[in-house]
Amino acid sequence: MTETGPVEMLHAAFPDTIQDVQTFRGDVTVVVDAAQIAKVCTHCRDTKGLDYNFLSDVTGIDYFPQEPRFGVAYHLYSMIHNHSLRLKVLLPGDAPEVQSVTPVFPAANWQEREIFDLLGITFTGHPDLRRILMPQGWDGHPLRKDYPLGYETVQFSFNYDDVDKHKPYAKE
């Protein structure tokens, strides 16, 4: 299945927004400007010939220690043309923030909350951005690569405060 048609259509509509197009094992990834993601999604949904009417999944990825550190991938699917497309935005490690696509695809609501919860990416314009899997008072974002898994760093007197800062317990 070639995906050149939709990608060319996107290129024509957003010449400056599309930063990169990658194809790997038949999966087409279109990297777009983070500031334009809601606009691109609306275009993908409403344009005849694209008709991506179904948002399967929104995923966050932490590329630590690379910069830009975070990626958010949107897996779109068109039930009309049986096409899939992955849109991706790259976000800086410092205060990552991206537009919410929940107004365009309401299916993104909880998935964006999950990314906010586990990766600490803020979605502006989200109607109800709260933690969803972790307790409301949790400190830190567990899916980040610098968040420890299961074990904790041993605290000595010389690094007590330093370690305490990123210790994974709920702070009151």
Place this chain on the structure above:
Amino acid sequence: MTIMESRWEGNLEELRGLVSDRAMTGETMVLNMGPQHPSTHGVLRLMLELDGETIINCVPDIGYLHTGIEKNMEAKKYEQAITMTDRTDYLNPMGNNFAFCLAIEKLIDLDVPIRAQYLRVILAELTRINSHLVWLGTHALDIGAMSVFLYCFREREKLLDIFEIVSGQRMMSTYFRPGGLWRDVPDEFEPAVRDFLGYFPAKIDDYEKLLSNNPLWLDRTQGIGFISTEDAIRLGCSGPTLRGSDVNWDIRKALPYSSYDHFEFDVPLGKHGDVYDRYVIRMEEMRQSLHIVQQALDRLPGGPTRSNNRKYVPPPRAELGQSMEAVIHHFKLWTEGFRPPKGEVYVRLESPRGELGCFLASDGSPRPWRVRFRTPSFVHLSVLPHMSQGYMIADLVGIIGSIDIVLGDCDR
């Protein structure tokens, strides 16, 4: 109004935006349901805003079963991580293995022998029946039909026996591996499945006799939990929940994987988008699954059940005594694991509940960089408020049953 043991610390201000303003003045009641409620299918907590018995707002609170499976998988080698997938959706263990293995196979472009593909289809469909049996039993139990539950679990034992025959485990099978299956099925497998194929159709008829025309069942399921075609697509429904609203989208048909295009089966559709239609669809899906299993078993080809690509698949035990190369591959695979190329893939398959997606990112190391399961329960639960608004509180358990959630699948 009291809010007991709230994770919102009982602060009314924090509820603003989640419930209507009428709750602030005490005009409507905010009621807690769960997480230890027998009809929420696990540890689901709902915060309900009620006007009398009518649901004004329903705010699900999840995460009680969050075990960090995705994070844990990042720390494990690919072969080790498969065992984690069983534990997400515990009613569909083979289906989760399936999704993860398909993602790995897509990532490294690994071939799967045709016999393994057919056996995977057989086992995935039996798992679907297994999952639907638990769904039917608990759904009926929620609505008040006790005996259906007992019958469903009786039939389910036969399926669990089949899983035990192939993998040695009743539930956490970890039978699917990258490139095929753990081992070929033993001789007892085929007679056991044929026995089930002969035994089960009459049982589906029995369930339908108990329920389909039962006036109580009709009263409790028809015309509630309605979701329109447009809303179902917009809100991300998939599987029987989507097809109940008359959308013909089955991933087995639309994007066939693992030779599903070799088999004939129908995709049942509903017209009304209510709880009853979703029930009818799942009942028919069980019959179609039997039909697929019958075809796959009749046409089951011979040959290997695992890929011959030694860089990713360990050699058979018999080779280890004779071939130095096999010993080296074995050693490398069990100490270091395999290294897929750098890249990101997304696969989707039709789980009993809907679209199960697996996003897998590799950085070229023996451990996955990021694994993400797009689970149908998670998305369907986010649709629950939309489905339940305006209905009676007594209908809520029926609506929860009809979207067939598994909290392990939802919270991961």
